Amino acid sequence: KQEVTQIPAALSVPEGENLVLNCSFTDSAIYNLQWFRQDPGKGLTSLLLIQSSQREQTSGRLNASLDKSSGRSTLYIAASQPGDSATYLCAVAGTYKYIFGTGTRLKVLA
Amino acid sequence: NAGVTQTPKFQVLKTGQSMTLQCAQDMNHEYMSWYRQDPGMGLRLIHYSVGAGITDQGEVPNGYNVSRSTTEDFPLRLLSAAPSQTSVYFCATQDSYEQYFGPGTRLTVT
Numbered sequence: 625k626q627e628v629t630q631i632p633a634a635l636s637v638p639e640g641e642n643l644v645l646n647c648s649f650t651d652s653a654i655y656n657l658q659w660f661r662q663d664p665g666k667g668l669t670s671l672l673l674i675q676s677s678q679r680e681q682t683s684g685r686l687n688a689s690l691d692k693s694s695g696r697s698t699l700y701i702a703a704s705q706p707g708d709s710a711t712y713l714c715a716v717a718g719t720y721k722y723i724f725g726t727g728t729r730l731k732v733l734a
Numbered sequence: 735n736a737g738v739t740q741t742p743k744f745q746v747l748k749t750g751q752s753m754t755l756q757c758a759q760d761m762n763h764e765y766m767s768w769y770r771q772d773p774g775m776g777l778r779l780i781h782y783s784v785g786a787g788i789t790d791q792g793e794v795p796n797g798y799n800v801s802r803s804t805t806e807d808f809p810l811r812l813l814s815a816a817p818s819q820t821s822v823y824f825c826a827t828q829d830s831y832e833q834y835f836g837p838g839t840r841l842t843v844t
Contacts, residue, residue, distance in 0.1 A: 628776075656831055669835075673831055724778075
């Protein structure tokens with residue numbers, strides 16, 4: 625059974641810092657991996673999608689990597705801003721099913 | 735282009751009442767799914783559908799029914815609400831790779 629873990633559960637950093645969020649999964653037979661952002665009381669916004677054949681994806685200040693063999697993905701946020709404060713979720717896709725981690729709650733201090 | 739819409743946004747039920755959470759999409763995606771999100775547990779898959787007339791169970795299906803008569807709509811039915819079903823419910827669609835989420839329905843069962 626696929627299990628997805630995100631560490632740390634919460635993170636507080638000063639503005640401008642570069643940071644890394646971690647996502648690990650137990651079954652490397654995945655279809656893709658998707659990173660989401662969730663603001664309090666809101667839905668999920670897709671940030672980056674990495675297909676199983678890819679190693680990384682970039683969008684603006686965000687870079688996500690995928691290492692299937694070790695069961696790990698990282699989300700790198702460059703030059704963090706207070707507007708980046710949110711919960712970040714990773715989700716691993718098998719056939720027709722996504723398994724979510726419990727998220728990392730990020731707070732960027734001005 | 736509304737994407738994924740969910741109604742209602744908020745609902746309070748009494749134990750034993752029934753209700754239907756509505757989900758509609760205008761992206762012509764075959765795949766749709768329902769999740770519930772509880773504090774500390776991430777998102778868990780309730781039911782999913784790979785096309786009209788085809789549904790299957792996810793991780794936590796008990797107490798919920800679904801049907802899919804059209805590509806656009808995927809309602810979630812609670813036949814006899816229980817306090818354990820207090821949660822935030824998200825509907826999602828998926829194209830070949832990526833998931834797209836609705837804004838959620840916050841349900842409280844007293």
